[in-house]
Amino acid sequence: MEQHPAFTRDQVKVIFVLGGPGVGKGTQCANLVRDxxxxxxxxxxxxxxxxxxEGSEFGELISTYIREGKxxxxxxxxxxxKNAMTDxxxxxxSKFLIDGFPRKMDQAVKFEEDVAVSExxxxxxxxxxxxxxxxxxxxxxxxxxxxxIESIKKRFKTFxxxxxxxxxxxxxxxxxxxxxxxxxxxxxxxxxxEQISDRMTI
Ligand code: C5P
Ligand code: MG
Numbered sequence: 001m002e003q004h005p006a007f008t009r010d011q012v013k014v015i016f017v018l019g020g021p022g023v024g025k026g027t028q029c030a031n032l033v034r035d036x037x038x039x040x041x042x043x044x045x046x047x048x049x050x051x052x053x054e055g056s057e058f059g060e061l062i063s064t065y066i067r068e069g070k071x072x073x074x075x076x077x078x079x080x081x082k083n084a085m086t087d088x089x090x091x092x093x094s095k096f097l098i099d100g101f102p103r104k105m106d107q108a109v110k111f112e113e114d115v116a117v118s119e120x121x122x123x124x125x126x127x128x129x130x131x132x133x134x135x136x137x138x139x140x141x142x143x144x145x146x147x148x149i150e151s152i153k154k155r156f157k158t159f160x161x162x163x164x165x166x167x168x169x170x171x172x173x174x175x176x177x178x179x180x181x182x183x184x185x186x187x188x189x190x191x192x193x194e195q196i197s198d199r200m201t202i
Contacts, residue, residue: 006082007116012089013200014116017099018167019124021155022135023181024188028124029097031189032196039085039093043101046080047072067145069154071162074107082115097122103163108170120199121170122192126181128156 015038017025029040044066051062058076065072085096098118102108112118132152139147146155170176177195181188 005112005114005116007085007089009117009119011094012085012116013095014118015095015097015196016101016118016121016170017097017124018101018103018121018163019181020126020128020131020159020163021152022131022138023124023126024134024185025099025124027185028122028189028192029099031185032097032192035193036095037093038095038097039088040097040099041081041084041088042099043077043081043103044099046084047077050076050080063145067151069146069151069156069158071104071107071158074104074110077101077107078111078115081111085115102166103158105166105169108166118170118175120175120177121167122196123167123176123178124181124188125178130182131156 017029019025026042029038029042032038033040047062047066050056051059051066053059056062062072062076081098081101088096096116102111135147135152136149138144145151167176177199179188179191179195
């Protein structure tokens with residue numbers, strides 16, 4: 001029988017990285033990958049890759065959900081994450097930053113049941129004004145179908161209604177590190193490094 005969760009906490013260390021859209025999750029994860037031995041898996045990036053993959057049965061569905069700022073059914077996202085993690089574990093990797101996930105309670109519960117239990121959640125806390133500015137700036141070059149004002153408003157709403165409860169759930173378990181994000185990316189990264197090294201050997 002398959003082991004549940006698929007990976008034990010001895011096999012893998014999983015950090016969830018959450019925060020509103022445009023808060024800088026990807027940027028800060030890239031810093032941690034550059035300086036330490038983390039594997040960065042962005043749920044949004046995996047979904048976009050699956051959407052673009054020729055022959056994907058989920059392409060159209062993913063594209064609609066992303067444009068509408070809605071959360072893609074958890075089975076799809078969890079399968080993509082589990083596959084990506086399995087590939088990395090086979091290569092001997094064990095430290096994961098799971099970025100933009102879990103964005104909904106059912107994702108949190110199912111992932112921890114089936115794939116791996118998280119060490120903690122890194123939560124980037126930011127005002128909507130700052131996130132909006134960053135997203136519109138990114139939208140000038142990102143080519144993303146959801147970096148436009150209509151989609152952004154929907155993504156903010158989804159974040160508040162659907163993703164904040166996940167952060168509150170982990171806060172209740174004392175498993176959240178909150179990092180304020182209004183400052184420059186360099187200053188934010190200093191806090192990230194300090195906080196993470198306090199919690200685990202980075
Ligand atoms: O994290 P990112 O901003 O790249 O996510 C883009 C979109 O991908 C989200 O607005 C949502 O539609 C989808 N997504 C999801 N479930 C996740 C992460 C992203 O449905 N866990
Ligand atoms: Mg991202």
